Amino acid sequence: MKYITREQIRQLASSETVFYRGMRYYAAHAVSRMTWNGSSGQYRALVKGGSQYVVTIEEEDGEIHYTCNCPAYVKYSGACKHVIAALLFISDYQKRKTQEETE
Numbered sequence: 001m002k003y004i005t006r007e008q009i010r011q012l013a014s015s016e017t018v019f020y021r022g023m024r025y026y027a028a029h030a031v032s033r034m035t036w037n038g039s040s041g042q043y044r045a046l047v048k049g050g051s052q053y054v055v056t057i058e059e060e061d062g063e064i065h066y067t068c069n070c071p072a073y074v075k076y077s078g079a080c081k082h083v084i085a086a087l088l089f090i091s092d093y094q095k096r097k098t099q100e101e102t103e
Ligand SMILES: [Zn+2]
Pocket: 053, 068, 069, 070, 071, 072, 073, 080, 081, 082, 083
């Protein structure tokens, strides 16, 4: 997957408020059990909120596709706070990996 920037994540969010809520979720370690499926090229994460939701993220032709099974995902266009939290997790993970590789 290509390097995901914070700016990109902000643009995917359904609103500015949702983006900040997602940041709070990420900071509160709401993202757990991130897994990567090499054959389907898909990330899968569990994100805890009021309930626990399943987020999937994949990239196709440079575009990021995502799903979440929360009510907001169905209701609004754009990424929900769970997807935002998971994207921030991946973004930081990519950053760490890049640093390790260049060191
Ligand atoms: Zn959601």
